[in-house]
Amino acid sequence: MMGSKENILKTAVTxxxxxxxxxxxxxxxxxSANMSxxxxxxxxxxxxxxxxxxxxFAFAKQQQAFDQVWQADLEADEKLSRFVRxxxxxxxxxVDFRRFMQRELLDADDGRMQLLAKQVFQExxxxxxxxxxxxxxxxxxxxxxxLSVISLVCDIIQMQPLSRHLxxxxxxxxxxxxxxxxxxxxxxxxxKSKGSK
Amino acid sequence: MMGSKENILKTAVTxxxxxxxxxxxxxxxxxSANMSxxxxxxxxxxxxxxxxxxxxFAFAKQQQAFDQVWQADLEADEKLSRFVRxxxxxxxxxVDFRRFMQRELLDADDGRMQLLAKQVFQExxxxxxxxxxxxxxxxxxxxxxxLSVISLVCDIIQMQPLSRHLxxxxxxxxxxxxxxxxxxxxxxxxxKSKGSK
DNA sequence: TCATTTATACCTAACGTTCGTTTGGGTAGA
DNA sequence: TCTACCCAAACGAACGTTAGGTATAAATGA
Numbered sequence: 239m240m241g242s243k244e245n246i247l248k249t250a251v252t253x254x255x256x257x258x259x260x261x262x263x264x265x266x267x268x269x270s271a272n273m274s275x276x277x278x279x280x281x282x283x284x285x286x287x288x289x290x291x292x293x294x295f296a297f298a299k300q301q302q303a304f305d306q307v308w309q310a311d312l313e314a315d316e317k318l319s320r321f322v323r324x325x326x327x328x329x330x331x332x333v334d335f336r337r338f339m340q341r342e343l344l345d346a347d348d349g350r351m352q353l354l355a356k357q358v359f360q361e362x363x364x365x366x367x368x369x370x371x372x373x374x375x376x377x378x379x380x381x382x383x384x385l386s387v388i389s390l391v392c393d394i395i396q397m398q399p400l401s402r403h404l405x406x407x408x409x410x411x412x413x414x415x416x417x418x419x420x421x422x423x424x425x426x427x428x429x430k431s432k433g434s435k
Numbered sequence: 436m437m438g439s440k441e442n443i444l445k446t447a448v449t450x451x452x453x454x455x456x457x458x459x460x461x462x463x464x465x466x467s468a469n470m471s472x473x474x475x476x477x478x479x480x481x482x483x484x485x486x487x488x489x490x491x492f493a494f495a496k497q498q499q500a501f502d503q504v505w506q507a508d509l510e511a512d513e514k515l516s517r518f519v520r521x522x523x524x525x526x527x528x529x530v531d532f533r534r535f536m537q538r539e540l541l542d543a544d545d546g547r548m549q550l551l552a553k554q555v556f557q558e559x560x561x562x563x564x565x566x567x568x569x570x571x572x573x574x575x576x577x578x579x580x581x582l583s584v585i586s587l588v589c590d591i592i593q594m595q596p597l598s599r600h601l602x603x604x605x606x607x608x609x610x611x612x613x614x615x616x617x618x619x620x621x622x623x624x625x626x627k628s629k630g631s632k
Numbered sequence: 633t634c635a636t637t638t639a640t641a642c643c644t645a646a647c648g649t650t651c652g653t654t655t656g657g658g659t660a661g662a
Numbered sequence: 663t664c665t666a667c668c669c670a671a672a673c674g675a676a677c678g679t680t681a682g683g684t685a686t687a688a689a690t691g692a
Binding site for chain 2: 257258260261337340341343344346348351352354355356359360363364367370373374375379380381382383384385386387388389390392393394396397399400401402403404405406407408411420421424425426427428429430
């Protein structure tokens with residue numbers, strides 16, 4: 239029904255994203271995948287290689303989720319809106335992907351970072367920058383603005399376990415649509431939003 | 436010249452923030468602090484307790500850095516501006532603090548999260564919310580807006596190792612003043628910033 | 633005052649456990 | 663028979679933690 243290698247990779251993604259490289263032993267991983275430790279070593283040469291392949295596996299799943307966002311016949315506003323919505327959805331839905339990302343940013347291994355930038359984010363980032371240039375007129379700060387958009391969505395979601403315990407929190411704040419909507423509003427108008435003088 | 440316990444804590448903060456709980460052994464830690472393993476156990480009952488005290492140590496250092504921000508006689512704009520500047524500075528200067536924070540968000544232990552919310556962030560967050568309510572008129576979305584401000588600064592800084600490899604990057608993008616300035620501009624005006632019609 | 637207790641800070645060496653990995657062998661389909 | 667797949671058992675190394683001892687200096691009692 240499912241290839242052993244794929245099964246191991248799926249298990250590895252879940253475990254590594256939740257407990258990190260050092261937090262997961264090959265024994266625990268094998269047991270979670272319902273096989274012996276040596277069977278895992280039959281499919282992967284060592285722990286490091288398994289981790290890398292698991293990372294690729296986790297990121298590859300999401301690479302095409304954004305393709306529908308950048309359809310050529312859409313307005314810049316609509317593209318931006320779809321991107322934010324899509325990013326928020328991916329990050330809330332695929333917790334493992336988000337955690338893997340966070341972990342990689344923490345480790346900050348420059349080689350892996352370069353790989354991630356080139357293979358996963360570069361294309362999306364270029365598209366996002368193009369949309370922003372179109373909207374803002376200047377291409378001066380497109381990089382920084384694009385980064386801001388992504389950062390805003392990512393960190394709002396990743397701060398949820400903390401913000402739950404801060405004053406004024408409501409459960410709606412964690413719904414994808416609410417996040418996307420608020421972020422877009424902020425991007426368009428700044429924090430003064432609507433009702434101010 | 437320096438108490439052993441404090442010396443251990445400082446070493447622990449550095450190591451734990453960079454390599455995580457599982458990535459640091461008591462032997463490595465003791466060697467880094469120039470003492471035997473057993474000497475560490477003389478000051479701390481076990482690894483878990485040491486980690487917790489190190490976390491407190493790392494966060495306590497920064498708790499009062501924000502106090503000068505919320506002086507009562509300042510304009511709301513000025514308060515917000517100072518807060519963003521201060522946050523950006525702390526997160527860029529004290530790398531260990533930032534990494535510890537990121538790691539706690541990843542682990543998301545709810546007990547520790549509650550502690551952090553109450554003892555470290557609650558007061559700052561309230562002040563920030565008050566400023567935002569004042570600026571935007573409504574208190575409806577103050578929580579989310581405050582969260583957005585913090586998220587924006589945090590994640591821009593934490594994404595630096597990745598953004599370095601994305602198109603359009605310049606070295607100025609990582610300077611505290613530049614970040615603070617851009618973030619404020621975004622908060623005030625949205626991404627269309629200045630030159631667009 | 634001086635011997636002695638007490639307390640603190642630290643050491644080496646070891647405890648039992650778990651780690652990543654390997655060995656040597658099994659079993660089933662081609 | 664060959665190849666792909668899987669197992670139980672074991673390897674040495676590193677793990678968290680503890681036992682038992684030493685050095686130093688303050689506190690104590692005669």
